[in-house]
Amino acid sequence: MDPVRNPFAPGAGQRPPELAGRDRELDAFEIVLERVARGRPERSLVLTGLRGVGKTVLLGELRSMAVRAGWGAGKIEARPDADLRRPLSAALHRAIRDLAVRHPDGERVAEVLGVLKAFALRSAPADAKLRDRWQPGIDVPVRTGKADSGDIEIDLVELFTEVATLAADLETGVAILIDEMQDLRPDDVSALCAACHELSQSRSPLVVVGAGLPHLPAVLSASKSYSERLFRYARIGQLDRADADFALLAPAEREDATFDVDALDTLYERSGGYPYFVQAYGKAAWDAAPRTPISAADVKMAAPEAEAELAVGFFGSRFERATPAEREYLRAMAELTDGRDEPVGTSGIAEHLERRASSLSPARDSLLKKGLVFSAQRGQIAFTVPHFGRYLLAQA
Ligand SMILES: Nc1ncnc2c1ncn2[C@@H]1O[C@H](COP(=O)(O)OP(=O)(O)O)[C@@H](O)[C@H]1O
Ligand SMILES: [Mg+2]
Structure with missing residues (x-):
């Protein structure tokens, strides 16, 4: 069938045409948003799961929900051995800009941005040569004395508190979304947990939402024993049969096409319900099918194509790093x-x-x-x- 109209989207972080089977997590986050904005105690969400189960796209969706609810939101992807200050500054800058458009007091916004700038500038050693110094691109005078001690734990508490007050002025909140959270450096993890703990105790409307590999809960609790009280862990994985079928049928039907029941059987057998595989086989089956409905024979014919794609894009790219x-x-x-x-x-x-x-x-x-x-x-x-x-x- 027409490859141009193929709705399926295999690929890391690719938004699926239908986000199937994640209602529980979406509903839980809706409650987090409502409660936190009202100053109620609530644990934030941490999504865990294997690669390709849809953590990144779900995190993206949570971010959109926060923005739709009028929150300030910013997202970062942690990288092994990388400093948290720069990406976090950029994410908070984004979140503050979301809030600034509605905030009545421009002076106050500029103050908070100034504190953010001081925090950001700490990412370069104080004696770094000018050309090695990172320019955070925050267009206000820097305000020293807060969030710039160099001790990440102290600085995060001060910075988060500042940003959260901006949101509280608007009776809303701030969400910081951290993908690949298991890759944060140990001192950054522990500072983040400490800051979240502090802010939740003062009922400040700021939440950190994480996503990462299945051992992330162990990383967090090894860092701070109270992390289990800060986060609700949502393990995400394979879609069940009904959700996997829906992930295929809904997008196809929007293009006036459909799958035979036998085709859906074969697809589920091949994909095991893993979202990445659902997209990969769905895409190949669409391209291989001469017409709608897509049949089991089309799926079988398409399988080598899907597997070749996966071998390069999903498995091979990882194996090559070894x-x-x-x-x-x-x-x-x-x-x-x-x-x-x-x-x-x-x-x-x-x-x-x-x-x-x-x-x-x-x-x-x-x-x-x-x-x-x-x-x-x-x-x-x-x-x-x-x-x-x-x-x-x-x-x-
Ligand atoms: N709920 C879902 N329903 C259908 N497809 C999904 C779903 N979640 C993710 N996908 C698809 O799975 C693939 C992997 O998603 P991604 O978020 O990158 O996974 P992860 O971050 O867990 O490695 C993408 O192609 C995406 O479109
Ligand atoms: Mg991901």
């Missing part, structure tokens, strides 16, 4: 799980490779750091990418 030693480790994981998405014991991997466990630690640590594997439990390791083991076995 060194030979890391690849050996990943293959051992795949062999031991026989391609199922299950955790394996690290000692079992050493045995399988006939190596001492300590000699494998560097490979394991760097795979953890690259976000290809995660450890939900001590001594256990699993792929962050669904069907990765199956992909590796098919390669061999």
